[in-house]
Amino acid sequence: MKKLVAFTAILSLFISCGKGDRGELVGVKGRKWHPEKPYGMTLVPGGAFIMGKSDDDLANIQDAPTKTVTVRSFYMDETEITNSEYRQFIEWVKDSIIRTRLAILADEVGQKPGSGGIGEFAFNDADPANMTPYDKYMYENYYSVGTDDDQYAGRKLNKKTKLIKEPQKYPDEYYVEVMDSMYLPESESYNGLKTIDVSKLQFRYREVDWNKAVKKKGRKGLYDDNPPIEIYPDTTVWIKDFAYSYNEPMHNDYFWHQAYGEYPVVGVTWNQAKAFCAWRTLYKNSYIKKKKGRDQINSFRLPTEAEWEYSARGGIESATFPWGGPYAKNDRGCFMANFKPNRGDYAADGALYTVEAKSYEPNEYNLYNMAGNVAEWTQSAYSPSAYEFVSTMNPNVADAKNQRKVVRGGSWKDVGYFLQVSTRDFEYADSARSYIGFRTVQDYMGTAATGTAPK
Known part of the structure; x- marks a missing residue:
């Protein structure tokens, strides 16, 4: 057996001499990498930002103290996943x-x-x-x-x-x-x-x-x-989410009727959102497998809490909302998101329930409805003191035993406080709500794309 191994090694040396490397260390020649932006996604260039509440915490929850962190580059869905x-x-x-x-x-x-x-x-x-x-x-x-x-x-x-x-x-x-x-x-x-x-x-x-x-x-x-x-x-x-309320038409029609096809999907648990990510990866790789000479893609997944906040800020430091400044209206008096502006008045912003996923103006990363419409699941488990112990590089609480998962962005039924990019909320992984949806991300291959690179 030892003779066979030695012979194989000697034979491989002779064979390698004929490959044109002239005996030099040139590395293994692999497939040429062609980066591909996934359909419906936008590139969020990595960088550092101040995570947490930079102004007064009106609810006095004190679970988001400011912390400078850095996240890597990734692709993110421009909109929430639709019906x-x-x-x-x-x-x-x-x-x-x-x-x-x-x-x-x-x-x-x-x-x-x-x-x-x-x-x-x-x-x-x-x-x-x-x-x-x-x-x-x-x-x-x-x-x-x-x-x-x-x-x-x-x-x-x-x-x-x-x-x-x-x-x-x-x-x-x-x-x-x-x-x-x-x-x-x-x-x-x-x-x-x-x-x-x-x-x-x-x-x-x-x-x-x-x-x-x-x-x-x-x-x-x-x-x-x-x-x-x-x-x-x-x-x-x-x-179930609204006692003493008539919402049967939404129950009957919202998910399956084509009239709501471009509206964000709701009633999906954190576990179902993760299953969707796994399927999306499988679906794309099944297609790539038929195309010879292409490497499989990185997995689609839910964003971490830090990635979500970094994306929602759109490169604007210390902003209250994705569009920047501290008000929910623009200079023409129009609301910038779909939420509950006044007590009991859901329609003041022009929408009664959800709106189409591509509604209102996107932020600087071309992401729609990072505030309002539907709140969004993240990958991270919720801990009130998370900011005190998470890493400053790609922070995340990956606690499988903790069934409380971070939800971000606020929704059509929330007041303005929950629309703030720094506001943290949570829901249990096996819970489904009429106001929680999700969007997916995919890791970017390479390190060249950064949002805070020296000029």
Whole structure:
């Protein structure tokens, strides 16, 4: 064995001589990196800023003393995630679940591609004769065995065959059985309409708790498997959040009706927002995987509390609001955001509930509604004394056990105090509200883009 290793090493030396490096240390020639600004995002150049309340804390909470911190560059969504964008997530998950159920049933009844009917939706490995050596090996040693909690883990779905949506065109009774399992019984449907059973819409993903990982030796158990998450927004928040109030039309129409497609999604928990980030990363990388010669992207995620405040300030030091100065109106007397200006008068700013995600003027980083409209989840856990102990470089409280998560920006139902860029608030990770949404960020590759670079 030692002779083989030595021979391999000598052989590799001879081979390297023919690569044109002339025996010099030139480094490994990798793929050329092409930075790509994600669609709908803007680059927030990193830099230092004074985080916290630079003026009087009117509520006297005293949880945001001033602290100079530095954050790295990142991309951020120009707007809050909209109903239309979140519905894309819902549709993808729904189609994936349907395809999985079709493939499993085809496997159970012995239907294969070419047999017609449900067989056209069988797993891609259903016919070993058409498998590559790699796929055959993986199937025989991993996928055919599955895991303890999923015997079909790893098996590839057939995504080339289009799903049939019209009931009258379902190809066979097996297909009918699968589609029927995705909907509520007619006795539970609203106004006799065929209604999807949203409890079936579950998404599962893996993540790394890096704080826990750095304390471990080796890579075993590096990934945490999250339990399946029901991803459909809680539309009942429009009723639950307001006692003795008539908000049924918002409950019935706000999420699914196209009239509200460009409005921010609400009724989404912190856990669901994180699931959306994981899906968005998966969705983009699945596309990139088909394009040879491209590296996968950095993960989409929720912003940290410091990143959110830095972005909201838009490069303006010691500002009260994203637009700068201490007033919620401009020089023409128009409100600059969607909130509750007066006691009980939600419509004084021109909006009764939420407004479209691209409303009012953006700040200097071209970010819309960093104040008002809907408050926004951040990645950070809430601690009243966080500013006293967090780092001055990319500060964040990543406490998985703390279920209180920081919410920033204020909303359509909040008074002006909560719109201030330095005001901190929190909500529990498993709570959904009619006034909380989110936007995502992605780390910028490189260090050249900084907002406070020397002139």
